Amino acid sequence: MKPADRTFVISGACSGLGLATVRDLHSEGAYIALLDLNEDAGAEIVKELGDRVKFFECDVSETSSVTKAVHGAAEWIKTTGKPMGGVVAAAGVGGAQKIVDGRTGEPIPIEAIDFILNINIRGTLDLVRLCMAHLVKVTPTSPDGERGVLILVASSAAFDGQPGQVxxxxxxxxxxxxxxxxxRDVARYGVRVVTIAPSLFESRMTAVLPEKARKSLERVMEFPVRAGKPEEFASLVRQGVENLMLNGTVLRLDGAMRMPSKM
Incomplete structure (x- = not known):
């Protein structure tokens, strides 16, 4: 599927990997529904990119907020006539806290666990399920009957998480x-699913890493010996959109890096 003249709903769209994806798909002629909490950043991006992007305030941890944003995007699509082409669920949060505090012996607060799970899992699935209700109604444009693609974001931590990353x-x-x-759920509708699992990338989340932690991670990098660039992530998203045979797979984007067990 070519991005041109299709609308992509992107969460976490106003910074980091999400913003790089917005710019990349926009450069290919796509329309973008920007879902994010940062209204000021959204306004700046709209000013920069023009009338093929529109901002919708969205807190992915709140179903009512996601519902309102997706409804707004669907109404915008009606006015532009550019059908939904897919979703990029790039909203996410990190956090490093061991299951038991080594100094106090206190367990991690359940609220800290809930915060991460609610945004990274529940928020992703909430966005996907609500957008799917619109994707199934899109008229297929290819001989294979493709309607769209769901791009999800995992992490190297899914495979070799470090202490504190439970x-x-x-x-x-x-x-x-x-x-x-x-x-398998959405195949019957001509919708594909591609998950990208990046390692250390330049983003708002990794910008707060202590220098010691960053240096420790750099020591286990194979090649290239640096953090990934958001544009490299966005390039793989575009491949996920365009390559019809990418489906039901998790793509590690890590330069052969494997997270160390100790910093």
Whole structure:
């Protein structure tokens, strides 16, 4: 599927990997529904990219907020006449906290676990299910009957999470493991599912890493010996959109990096 003249709903669209994806697909002629909490950033992106993008305030941890944003995107699609082509669920949060605090012996607060799981798992599935209600109504445009694609975001932590990443690794492992059954669920509608599992990438989430942690991660990088660039992530998203044979799979985007067990 070519991105041109199709509308993509992108969560976490106003920063990091999501924003890079917005710019990449927009450069290919796509229309973008920007879902994010940062209204000011959304306004700047609309100003930068023009009338093929529209901002919808969205908190992916709240179903009412996701419902309102998806409804708004669907109404916008009616006015542009550019059918939905897919979803990029790029909204996500990190967090490093061991299951028991080594100094106090206190367990991790359940609220800290809920915060990560609600955004990374529940928020992704909420967005997907609501958008699917619109994707199934799209008229197929290819001989294969393709209607669209769902791009999900896991992480290297899904496979080799570090100490303190129990909640985060659980959330990203869930995204990796649901990829195939979700692809099987939506195959009958001509919709594909592709999950990308990046390692250390330049983003708002990794910008707050302590220098010691960053250096430790750089020591286990194979090639290239640097953090990934958002544009490299966006390039793989575009491949996920365009390559019809990418389906039901998790693509590691990590330069052969494997997370160390100790920093």
């Amino acid at each position: 909640a985060y690794a659980a959330s990203k492992g869930a995204i990796a493991s649901l990829t195939l059954p979700l692809a």
